[in-house]
Amino acid sequence: MKLVSMALSGFKSFARPTKLFFADGITAIIGPNGGGKSNIVDAIRWVFGEQSMKQLRAEEKYDVIFAGSSKIPAATSAYVELSFENEDEKLVVSRLLTSDGKNQYMLNGEVVRLKDIHEKFMGTGIGKEFYSIAGQGQIERIVNASPEELRLLLEEAAGTAFYRERKKESLARLEIVNNNLARVQDILYELD
Numbered sequence: 001m002k003l004v005s006m007a008l009s010g011f012k013s014f015a016r017p018t019k020l021f022f023a024d025g026i027t028a029i030i031g032p033n034g035g036g037k038s039n040i041v042d043a044i045r046w047v048f049g050e051q052s053m054k055q056l057r058a059e060e061k062y063d064v065i066f067a068g069s070s071k072i073p074a075a076t077s078a079y080v081e082l083s084f085e086n087e088d089e090k091l092v093v094s095r096l097l098t099s100d101g102k103n104q105y106m107l108n109g110e111v112v113r114l115k116d117i118h119e120k121f122m123g124t125g126i127g128k129e130f131y132s133i134a135g136q137g138q139i140e141r142i143v144n145a146s147p148e149e150l151r152l153l154l155e156e157a158a159g160t161a162f163y164r165e166r167k168k169e170s171l172a173r174l175e176i177v178n179n180n181l182a183r184v185q186d187i188l189y190e191l192d
């Protein structure tokens with residue numbers, strides 16, 4: 001799965017609609033300090049539902065909306081769209097946040113839950129906390145990771161993370177069913 005383009009509008013320093021295209025091979029983004037290079041990486045994390053304000057280098061949720069400058073008034077929404085491609089599939093995933101509180105995720109033009117996006121990308125290594133985004137200090141974190149943390153990374157790389165999540169959900173449902181069954185047995189016992 002490859003990120004082929006990215007559109008931003010009203011996200012952090014990207015006040016005006018901006019589109020970036022990523023060609024095959026390596027793309028290097030260069031620019032002056034404070035020019036918005038890291039904001040591009042923040043935008044990818046944000047679309048995948050990053051909740052940590054520290055990771056997004058913000059104080060609160062609405063800080064990602066362009067705050068205004070001497071020339072451009074503040075934006076009322078932040079929008080980021082990512083286009084991915086692999087051999088047989090194109091995926092367009094986006095997120096919109098408005099200053100009046102609307103927060104919407106979309107997958108190929110349809111409004112979806114964040115969970116649907118995570119499931120779709122599970123096993124691809126793409127996501128807010130997986131290895132496709134290696135932020136500053138992350139390599140050090142991997143080197144110092146506990147065996148449990150390393151296992152999670154390996155599961156994601158091997159594409160088995162999806163099944164682990166499904167197993168977790170199924171076990172939770174099974175527990176509910178078992179509890180209900182116990183209750184039914186109690187009632188039957190009382191009726192006897």
Ligand code: ATP
Binds near residue numbers: 031
């Ligand atoms: P460096 O090379 O120093 O790491 P950089 O190119 O990575 O810099 P970023 O950290 O991406 O730069 O961008 C920081 C800039 O983004 C700052 O000028 C900051 O004012 C601006 N910025 C962040 N959030 C907003 C916002 N909500 N509205 C307007 N500007 C913002």
